[in-house]
Amino acid sequence: MTLSATLDDLPAAASPLARLGVAVRRNPTITFGVLLLSALVLMTIAAPLFAADPFRQAPINRLRPPSERFWFGTDQFGRDVFSRTVYGARVSLIVGFAVAALASLIGLAIGLVCGYFRRVDGIVMRAMDGIMAIPSILLAIALITLTRPGLGIVIVAILIPEVPRVVRVVRSVVLSVRAQPYVESAIAGGTRNTKLLVRHILPNTLAPLIVQATYVCASAMLIEAGLSFLGAGVPPEIPSWGNIIAQGRTFFQIAPWSILIPGAFLAATVLAVNMLGDGLRDRLDPRLARRL
Amino acid sequence: MKNGEREETRETNMTAYILRRLLATIPVMVVVTVFVFVLLRLAPGDPAAIIAGEDATAQQIAAVRGKLGLDRPILEQFAVWIAGMLQGDFGTSIFSNLPVSRLIAQRLEPTVSLTLSTLLVAVCLAVPLGVLAAWKARRLVDRLVMAFAVLGFAMPVFLFGYVLIYVFAVKLGWLPVQGYRPIHEGLWPWAESLILPSLALGITYMALIARITRASMLEVLAQDYIRTADSKGLAASRVLLLHALKNAAVPIVTVIGIGVALLISGVVITETVFNIPGLGRLTVDAVLKRDYPIVQGLIIVFAAAKVLVNLVIDISYVFLDPRIRY
Numbered sequence: 001m002t003l004s005a006t007l008d009d010l011p012a013a014a015s016p017l018a019r020l021g022v023a024v025r026r027n028p029t030i031t032f033g034v035l036l037l038s039a040l041v042l043m044t045i046a047a048p049l050f051a052a053d054p055f056r057q058a059p060i061n062r063l064r065p066p067s068e069r070f071w072f073g074t075d076q077f078g079r080d081v082f083s084r085t086v087y088g089a090r091v092s093l094i095v096g097f098a099v100a101a102l103a104s105l106i107g108l109a110i111g112l113v114c115g116y117f118r119r120v121d122g123i124v125m126r127a128m129d130g131i132m133a134i135p136s137i138l139l140a141i142a143l144i145t146l147t148r149p150g151l152g153i154v155i156v157a158i159l160i161p162e163v164p165r166v167v168r169v170v171r172s173v174v175l176s177v178r179a180q181p182y183v184e185s186a187i188a189g190g191t192r193n194t195k196l197l198v199r200h201i202l203p204n205t206l207a208p209l210i211v212q213a214t215y216v217c218a219s220a221m222l223i224e225a226g227l228s229f230l231g232a233g234v235p236p237e238i239p240s241w242g243n244i245i246a247q248g249r250t251f252f253q254i255a256p257w258s259i260l261i262p263g264a265f266l267a268a269t270v271l272a273v274n275m276l277g278d279g280l281r282d283r284l285d286p287r288l289a290r291r292l
Numbered sequence: 293m294k295n296g297e298r299e300e301t302r303e304t305n306m307t308a309y310i311l312r313r314l315l316a317t318i319p320v321m322v323v324v325t326v327f328v329f330v331l332l333r334l335a336p337g338d339p340a341a342i343i344a345g346e347d348a349t350a351q352q353i354a355a356v357r358g359k360l361g362l363d364r365p366i367l368e369q370f371a372v373w374i375a376g377m378l379q380g381d382f383g384t385s386i387f388s389n390l391p392v393s394r395l396i397a398q399r400l401e402p403t404v405s406l407t408l409s410t411l412l413v414a415v416c417l418a419v420p421l422g423v424l425a426a427w428k429a430r431r432l433v434d435r436l437v438m439a440f441a442v443l444g445f446a447m448p449v450f451l452f453g454y455v456l457i458y459v460f461a462v463k464l465g466w467l468p469v470q471g472y473r474p475i476h477e478g479l480w481p482w483a484e485s486l487i488l489p490s491l492a493l494g495i496t497y498m499a500l501i502a503r504i505t506r507a508s509m510l511e512v513l514a515q516d517y518i519r520t521a522d523s524k525g526l527a528a529s530r531v532l533l534l535h536a537l538k539n540a541a542v543p544i545v546t547v548i549g550i551g552v553a554l555l556i557s558g559v560v561i562t563e564t565v566f567n568i569p570g571l572g573r574l575t576v577d578a579v580l581k582r583d584y585p586i587v588q589g590l591i592i593v594f595a596a597a598k599v600l601v602n603l604v605i606d607i608s609y610v611f612l613d614p615r616i617r618y
Contacts, residue, residue: 126319126320126323127327129320130323130324130326131327133320133321133324133595133598133599134324134594134598135557135591135594135595137557138557138575138587138590138591139331141575141579141587142328142331142579142584142587142588142591143332145579145582145584145587146342146582146584218445218446222448226448226449226450226557226560229561230560230561230564230576231576231579231580232576232579232580252454252457252458253462253469256454256458256462259450259454260451260455260458263450264451266451267443267447267448268446270445270446270448271443271445271446274442274445274446275442278442
């Protein structure tokens with residue numbers, strides 16, 4: 001018996017598609033989250049192509065149950081719940097992504113400074129503790145009470161109580177990285193503070209920051225819907241999931257679809273973001289993964 | 293050192309610790325009050341203009357401003373507000389002209405009932421679920437519990453509330469649709485009116501507790517002394533509850549405390565879904581009427597409740613885990 005091998009016996013170099021397949025199989029939760037979110041984003045962008053006018057009132061079609069013509073039924077003004085739900089995704093996605101992005105940026109900046117410059121730390125962290133002691137939805141409600149309702153103010157109001165959560169994550173990473181020999185030797189070598197922070201410390205914070213950002217995004221979406229549901233969110237004429245649900249409350253017993261369907265969309269979206277976060281956490285931070 | 297002496301030092305240490313923790317809540321509350329005050333003053337809207345209405349004249353707005361004391365220097369306003377609160381005076385509602393403290397006191401019972409019953413229901417359901425999942429790790433029960441935990445995190449309180457109403461009140465007619473019965477009207481009507489709201493409010497909380505209980509139990513169950521207890525033939529229930537759960541308790545209690553924040557935020561929404569006349573409803577009504585002294589007072593009350601819960605949790609560690617030094 002001779003031992004011989006030709007090039008043909010080598011495993012074929014993985015095609016991009018095959019590699020994608022492996023990645024998908026290894027990270028089912030990330031895949032699920034990304035697919036569902038992409039579908040939602042596509043849906044909101046393409047909404048004008050397939051969904052009816054979400055504002056058109058047709059009193060003759062009031063409170064119709066789901067049918068072939070009105071997939072998700074109609075509300076008390078005869079508006080199409082399907083197209084309102086499709087358009088409503090815009091608000092949730094914008095609020096979720098905007099709050100997550102802004103909270104990450106602001107939280108990263110404050111967290112880096114707090115973790116690195118010990119003198120600032122005490123004061124700033126006490127302030128963060130104070131903000132965290134205020135229930136987030138109440139803080140948001142209070143802010144919105146005193147201003148004219150609008151998408152921008154909703155984003156700011158949700159953002160403020162989320163920032164301390166990001167700061168805490170970033171700060172704890174900075175504190176542990178700071179004690180590492182390579183950082184100490186960089187300090188001893190006379191590296192400037194800004195370079196040290198950006199080049200040596202910041203990269204360590206990115207993985208936990210991304211994971212935290214997904215949770216902030218999910219929480220922002222839930223709070224936005226809650227605020228709109230309470231009548232303290234985006235202006236009532238904008239079809240957001242919270243607003244659709246709030247307006248469906250009066251007729252809930254005869255037309256439950258106008259609450260349950262947008263609610264289910266909201267739950268699915270939050271689920272997708274959370275799955276993405278859990279998956280990323282397992283990939284990026286194996287220590288945390290084992291604990292939960 | 294004799295045993296009695298040690299006990300004594302332990303006790304004085306403990307009192308000192310509790311006192312220290314109590315003092316540590318003061319700066320947090322100071323930050324909360326300053327933050328709420330500054331934020332509400334800095335917010336771009338003018339409360340006087342909003343209260344006076346869309347087409348109020350400048351004079352009317354000025355009158356409202358004078359009535360609210362908003363024309364006085366900002367530091368004086370702050371001092372007046374703080375001094376009042378320290379004496380239990382949270383200001384006066386703009387619309388009903390009643391003291392905010394009285395309005396809050398009137399609405400306290402439903403909210404406290406709802407929060408406590410949710411706490412009870414959630415802990416009684418979620419801790420056993422978490423223990424079960426850890427015991428049967430990687431089996432079907434575990435997967436089901438984890439699936440519940442993941443879904444629970446994504447479930448908006450109001451959606452679950454309406455689903456519960458639809459199924460158990462509208463379709464099956466087992467429980468009242470909405471509303472609250474005060475406890476003096478009888479224990480059963482009171483409890484009956486709290487079942488669905490507690491489940492709705494508790495869903496995310498239960499998911500959180502179940503998840504942490506499972507994680508903490510898994511860690512403890514991998515310890516040598518558990519194997520010893522198992523191999524000397526102790527009943528599984530005894531090992532799980534006496535040896536494992538007791539040692540897994542600290543993270544579980546922590547998360548039960550952290551989760552109270554979830555409950556406080558959720559109360560506002562749950563009370564609206566179930567038409568419960570509690571503090572949450574008071575908040576929403578005040579927001580819709582822009583009655584900001586009430587909103588301000590309620591934030592302080594809720595934040596104080598949260599700080600207090602954290603304090604209780606911190607102190608409970610000492611009893612749960614004697615290794616924790618204070």
